[in-house]
Amino acid sequence: xxxxxxxxxxxxxxxxxxxxxxxxxxxxxxxxxxxxxxxxxxxxxxxxxxxxxxxxxxxxxxxxxxxxxxxxxxxxxxxxxxxxxxxxxxxxxxxxxxxxxxxxxxxxxxxxxxxxxxxxxxxxxxxxxxxxxxxxxxxxxxxxxxxxxxxxxxxxxxxxxxxxxxxxxxxxxxxxxxxxxxxxxxxxxxxxxxx
Amino acid sequence: xxxxxxxxxxxxxxxxxxxxxxxxxxxxxxxxxxxxxxxxxxxxxxxxxxxxxxxxxxxxxxxxxxxxxxxxxxxxxxxxxxxxxxxxxxxxxxxxxxxxxxxxxxxxxxxxxxxxxxxxxxxxxxxxxxxxxxxxxxxxxxxxxxxxxxxxxxxxxxxxxxxxxxxxxxxxxxxxxxxxxxxxxxxxxxxxxxx
Numbered sequence: 567x568x569x570x571x572x573x574x575x576x577x578x579x580x581x582x583x584x585x586x587x588x589x590x591x592x593x594x595x596x597x598x599x600x601x602x603x604x605x606x607x608x609x610x611x612x613x614x615x616x617x618x619x620x621x622x623x624x625x626x627x628x629x630x631x632x633x634x635x636x637x638x639x640x641x642x643x644x645x646x647x648x649x650x651x652x653x654x655x656x657x658x659x660x661x662x663x664x665x666x667x668x669x670x671x672x673x674x675x676x677x678x679x680x681x682x683x684x685x686x687x688x689x690x691x692x693x694x695x696x697x698x699x700x701x702x703x704x705x706x707x708x709x710x711x712x713x714x715x716x717x718x719x720x721x722x723x724x725x726x727x728x729x730x731x732x733x734x735x736x737x738x739x740x741x742x743x744x745x746x747x748x749x750x751x752x753x754x755x756x757x758x759x760x761x
Numbered sequence: 762x763x764x765x766x767x768x769x770x771x772x773x774x775x776x777x778x779x780x781x782x783x784x785x786x787x788x789x790x791x792x793x794x795x796x797x798x799x800x801x802x803x804x805x806x807x808x809x810x811x812x813x814x815x816x817x818x819x820x821x822x823x824x825x826x827x828x829x830x831x832x833x834x835x836x837x838x839x840x841x842x843x844x845x846x847x848x849x850x851x852x853x854x855x856x857x858x859x860x861x862x863x864x865x866x867x868x869x870x871x872x873x874x875x876x877x878x879x880x881x882x883x884x885x886x887x888x889x890x891x892x893x894x895x896x897x898x899x900x901x902x903x904x905x906x907x908x909x910x911x912x913x914x915x916x917x918x919x920x921x922x923x924x925x926x927x928x929x930x931x932x933x934x935x936x937x938x939x940x941x942x943x944x945x946x947x948x949x950x951x952x953x954x955x956x
Contacts, residue, residue, distance in 0.1 A: 586799040595809045596892065598791035603840040604781040611916045613840050614790045616811070618892075645798040645808050646894040647887055654890075692842055694888060695849075695940040697791065697813075699841040702941070721806045745890040746897070746941045753948040 567736050571729060575653070575742070578641045578725040584650040595619050616698040620662065623693065623700035626670040627657040627747045629755045630680055630710040636728035638678055638710060643723055647744070653737060654748035656726075666703040674707060677724045679714040682707035689754045693746070704751050706758045731759055762931050766924060770848070770937070773836045773920040779845040790814050793892075811893040815857065818888065818895035821865040822852040822942045824950045825875055825905040831923035833873055833905060838918055842939070848932060849943035851921075861898040869902060872919045874909040877902035884949045888941070899946050901953045926954055 597617040602610055616623065630638040637655075644652035658673035660666055667685060674680055685707040693700040718724060729737065734752055737743050743752065792812040797805055811818065825833040832850075839847035853868035855861055862880060869875055880902040888895040913919060924932065929947055932938050938947065 581800070581802040583801040584798050585801055588797045588799070590795045590797050590807070592795040592807070593793050593809055594795075596791075596793035596811050598788050600785045600787040600789075601840065602783045602785050603779050603838065604783070605776070605838060605918070606778040606780055607776040609918060611838060611840070611918060612785070612787070613838075613916075614788055615841050616791050643798065643800060643806060643808075644887070644890045645796070645806070646810050646892065647890055648894075648896075652887075652890050689944075690939070691941045691944050692839070692847075692939050693941055695839045695842055695847050695942075697841065699843075701843075701939075721808075723800070723804060723806060744885070744887050744896075746886045746888055746945060747890075749884075749886050750941060750945050750948070753945070 567733050571727065571733065574727060575641065578727070579651045582641060582643050582651045582723060582725070584643060584645045587645065614697060616694065618700070619659065621659065623698060624660045625657055625693070625700065625702045625747070626660060626666055626673055626705060627655050627702060627751050628670045628674050628705045628707050629655050629751050630674055630678070630682060630707040631759070632710050632728065636730055637734060638680055639727050639729050639734065640677055641725040641727065649744070652745055653742045654745050655751055657747060667705070670703070670705040670707070675714055676717045678726045679712050679716050680710040681713045683709035688758055691750060702747060704754055706755050708760070731756070762928050766922065766928065769922060770836065773922070774846045777836060777838050777846045777918060777920070779838060779840045782840065809892060811889065813895070814854065816854065818893060819855045820852055820888070820895065820897045821855060821861050821868055821900060822850050822897060822946050823865045823869050823900045823902050824850050824946055825869055825873070825877060825902040826954065827905050827923065831925055832929060833875055834922050834924050834929065835872060836920040836922065839940070844939070847940055848937045849940050850946055852942060862900070865898070865900040865902070870909055871912045873921045874907050874911050875905040876908045878904035883953055886945060897942060899949055901950050903955070
């Protein structure tokens with residue numbers, strides 16, 4: 567691991583740490599709906615479905631690789647985790663009727679200002695198959711170049727940095743990378759890194 | 762892939778398919794709470810936290826290996842997915858004040874009746890780090906033997922089968938295995954399979 571990289575990362579993490587959570591009344595994004603489910607074998611089972619916003623919470627995750635084989639990595643508040651800050655890849659919810667690949671390009675550009683010359687879906691998975699239909703798509707984006715400014719939503723705070731693949735594996739071992747989406751993307755993208 | 766295995770799997774999937782979902786009033790498991798989050802850098806951001814039951818939804822996933830190097834695999838209704846049935850590993854929520862390893866032994870026994878001679882945690886991850894503190898633990902269990910009857914909760918329906926590791930990789934490629942927890946467990950356990 568390049569020493570200056572780890573120092574820079576620690577600086578961003580320090581800035582983004584949550585120091586206080588205050589309960590508020592507003593709840594509008596997470597919802598649920600109960601169902602009786604009739605199975606082929608005659609059983610009826612009861613399940614509750616997690617709903618996020620107006621869609622099912624399906625998302626895209628992008629591993630963006632630059633011309634110099636560095637991987638664009640984002641650092642964000644993850645306020646409900648023990649660390650309160652997460653290290654991962656650009657990602658976000660797919661909008662209504664949006665193609666996953668276009669969602670991936672949009673999220674990459676909004677969160678980092680980078681644009682690739684090629685982007686491919688390499689895997690997909692259910693985020694939480696017991697209670698949700700959220701289906702997440704993993705993309706790998708090649709030859710990414712910084713072309714725009716970050717364009718963040720209100721309440722979004724994203725720092726980004728470049729690491730190589732081995733450094734990301736080390737960050738996972740060191741406990742900086744702990745999210746399911748990031749870990750799965752890191753594992754699945756290994757065979758798609760071109761050198 | 763052993764042909765008779767794939768046939769048996771298809772039979773279970775057929776039985777467990779959901780043919781109808783009927784909305785009901787009851788909602789009691791999934792909830793949420795809004796927060797204003799005060800960060801170290803002075804920002805205040807708003808986030809909503811997913812709550813499952815009385816805990817945070819942290820779970821265990823177990824890859825159980827028998828003396829004959831077969832891997833115990835479960836087939837369950839996943840009513841909100843496109844397939845409506847999922848193939849994966851024994852798993853379940855950690856109860857209040859329960860040690861993850863004991864939760865893993867309990868879920869393995871309840872869902873399959875199998876008991877291991879050794880069980881080790883090999884990885885852990887946040888299920889959905891943007892909106893939840895659910896932290897899931899992956900276990901690998903060795904020398905598993907069938908010692909008890911299945912002991913399922915009301916509304917639980919679990920079939921189980923034995924596959925080898927290569928067959929599970931094939932089931933993933935064929936699209937039978939699509940859940941984040943199962944895919945991550947399969948990827949992370951690869952180096953821990955003893956032969």
